[in-house]
Amino acid sequence: MIKPFHLFFLLFPFILFSQNQSQYPDVIIDSYNSSTKTKNSFYGGSKIPSKRIVVSLDSLFYKNDCFISLPKGSYVIVGFTDNYIIDAPNQNDIFIEEVGGAGEYADVFVSSDNVEYSFLGVAGNGSVNEFDLAKINYKKQVKYIKIIGKDNKGSSPGFDLGCVYGLPGANKYEEVVILENVLFQTNKSILLEESFTSLDKLVHQLQKNEALKIEIRGHTDNIGIEVKNQSLSEQRAKAVLNYLVSKGIDSNRFSYKGFGSTQPITSNDSDEGRKKNRRVEFLKTE
Missing domain, CATH: 3.30.1330.60 (OmpA-like domain)
Structure with a gap:
């Protein structure tokens, strides 16, 4: 109907x-690779060792087998245009995946306006990371997430970002x-x-x-x-x-x-x- x-x-x-009712970001607002001193171009690879894929920042827009490596000082800012993330009661709100087990980390920031960013926490150590906006008492809509690499560990140096999105219950659609x-x-x-x-x-x-x-x-x-x-x-x-x-x-x-x-x-x-x-x-x- x-x-x-x-x-x-x-x-x-x-x-x-x-x-599209997607919980994933759908636009790259800004990015920087500290290793190559360039934008929009990053190392990375496949979560499946035997699978060869093309590494692209657009892979952050949907679930896939790709990861993007963020060396120390590198960053990516993703934006949500069809939805935003809220502090849902009694649950975590934002999901960030780091691939591998080399002990790599990244700082995570959130913003409602792409001007003022609030520090959400540290992601990494080869694990799935879930963040609760209530932990920083963040009551605004999250429209932008910035992820900054903190180290150069691993065979593909830096924080290996697999995906980022709003968890079920924390997404609102416009x-x-x-x-x-x-x-x-x-x-x-x-x-x-x-x-x-x-x-x-x-x-x-x-x-x-x-x-x-x-x-x-x-x-x-x-x-x-x-x-x-x-x-x-x-x-x-x-x-x-x-x-x-x-x-x-x-x-x-x-x-x-x-x-x-x-x-x-x-x-x-x-x-x-x-x-x-x-x-x-x-x-x-x-």
Whole structure:
């Protein structure tokens, strides 16, 4: 049976919608290999000795036989865009696997905004590690996890990261919709004319679904000063709200927020990545 909000998406093809109900991360926010002084390139291998596989950071997005080695000072930051992790009562919340038995360790940090990180604990020693957010009294949503290698032990030197994800009961899922082709003048919150087609279709669907209320969210890339990015993202979200209201939709059906560059959905290391991160999206609030 299709829920009404899901039916809304099926009738609304000009927007991007994804909810894979996965407890795994789905984006690499940042990474650094201290051995090679590079990003996005790491040693590693297969958990099954006789099996040869291609080592990739994307392997952290799903269950597989691969591990990524993080030498001392190396790190990876993974992000969750379809879900977030909470402190579930009376249980552990985050799972991190370290492969092998060479006594390798890593520091683990969590964040809700990719700005302020809290130290969660130390993972390692060739074992499965489960962490309880209650141990550090962390009450915010975990949207980002940073793992930093602490040593160079082992045949593939460093902390061998097999997987990381939210444990059952600790995952919460959001239905976030990215609006396609909503564009603005450079460094301004003035909508370009080519945005009107998509926004007018949104108006039409809001007229047909009068009970629907949404939160409009603005995001930027990481170019420039973050204070200005934060302000610009808010202004752009408000500009979309104002456009919808100008078409006769009740303003009480909307709220808006700006997140600046703190919640990327892909790396900002390329023009294409920055273009994807400059976006407007919305979340159903009721």
